[in-house]
Amino acid sequence: MGLNEQEPAGSALGTIHSRLREAAARDPHPDWRSRDARLTALERLIRDNQPAIAEAIRGDFGNRSLHETQLLEIFPSLEGIRYTRHHLKSWMRPERRHVSLWFMPGRARVLHQPLGVVGVIVPWNYPLYLAVGPLTAALAAGNRAMVKMSEYTPAMSALFARLAEKYFAADEVAVVQGDAEVAQAFARLPFGHLLFTGSTKVGYSVMRAAAENLTPVTLELGGKSPAILGPDYPLETFAERVVVGKTMNAGQTCIAPDYVLVPAGQEHAFIAAAQKEVNACYPDILRTPDYSSIVSERHYRRLLGLIEDAKNQGAEAVPLASAAEPDAATRRIPPVALRNVTPGMQVMQEEIFGPVLPVVPYRDLDEAIRYVNARPNPLALYYFDRDRGRIDHVLEQTLSGGVTINDTILHIAQDSLPFGGVGESGKGHYHGFEGFEAFSKKKAVFFQSRVNGMGLFKPPYGALFERMVKFLIR
DSSP states (O other): OOOOTTSOHHHHHHHHHHHHHHHHHHSSSOOHHHHHHHHHHHHHHHHHTHHHHHHHHHHHHSOOOHHHHIIIIIHHHHHHHHHHHHHHHHHHSOEEEOOOGGGTTOEEEEEEEEOSEEEEEOOSSSTTHHHHHHHHHHHHTTOEEEEEOOTTOHHHHHHHHHHHHHHSOTTTEEEEOOOHHHHHHHHTSOOSEEEEESOHHHHHHHHHHHHTTTOOEEEEOOOOOEEEEOTTSOHHHHHHHHHHHHHGGGGOOTTSOOEEEEETTOHHHHHHHHHHHHHHHOTTTTTOTTSOOOSOHHHHHHHHHHHHHHHHTTOEEEEOSSSOSOBTTTTBOOOEEEESOOTTSGGGTSOOOSSEEEEEEESSHHHHHHHHHTSOOOSEEEEEOSOHHHHHHHHHHOOOSEEEESSSSGGGGOTTSOBOOOGGGEESOBSHHHHHHHTEEEEEEEEOOSSOSGGGGSSSOOHHHHHHHHHHTO
16 A cells, blocks of 8 residues: 555554554454464465566566566565465464473463564565565564565555555555655554664664664664685686676675685686676676666666776776676666775675675685674675585684575575574574564463472571572572
């Protein structure tokens, strides 16, 4: 649904939020059948409308590969729902916890309780997957949900709003559209939990807005995710997997490899291998439907500005595709590698979010680790090696949101793993059970036994009490 243009954004959003909150109050702990029915409705929403969804996203980008939408949005969305439905009954069961000897035969349990109404702010780069993933977790946890779609994907946002109205009751899921002003008003609502996916800069604003109500937040941000080539790993395989991870959605992926670290002296060989892979995947990159456009003119210009700034400061821009020049009409930027980059360049200071790949040499693995650790913690890290000792060393000595070893991107596709950043790359986790937990209150409950010794520990305190306390703290 859209907002009434005659009504202030905050007022209209407040009305929607109140409707959902009242529904949550009437049914504060939906049973498994109700939750499964809502998850089934979400699955049907996707299955019944796959062509329309892919076409809406394609139109919003100018060109987004229909096959990539199937692979990177529709498939993982459905897989996440399937995984959640399969495990939901076990997740909903009370967790048994250990009881100390002194409190036996009492019992301790953890109950996962719905938070009421949760909010989800969706970015433009994967508008289906990054709406459905959090929504799956929210519905599984028994909540009602409000979803704010991105103004940069108006066709998909409008379609998802219409589909939500068709497949869900008005007091189950509400989808709203609007600009940054609407997003700010949305973040100020008193949600039980708010999940935001987007840039670190905007993440600060969202967290400040949410703080007005002490709303708990999960921030899925980004950062500069490195791909490191280990000393003995096949360079051609490394180049292939980095290129695939970097060029899907034309690099507009929060966990895309942002830059590569390769052993000194292998920069030219890596670039040659990357050129071979790019041209194999996209032999006619400016015309193939398999290569996506940059989502907007503003982002297109920003990426060209990063390349120009690097060149002006001494970097060498090396085209990775046979068609080297960007096409302003279609907003396509063929992949380009940057050599001789320095820390002062803009491209090395901010998340690239496009098909630009700095190549950084290192002399030994510890130098590569120091390079990564000298920068804000990345959302993802990719290390390529077959030596278990070196792999463990990298895992232990670096801190990132997630890691894929000997490939890129794939840790996000594991529904059994939590997904989230650390430091400037994010706060909190979701996916799978961690998503269920994120949108639940973990209520601690202790069941006192009829037979217990608590009567021995009340006033008036005397000699028996002193002997018992002395025994307890011995």
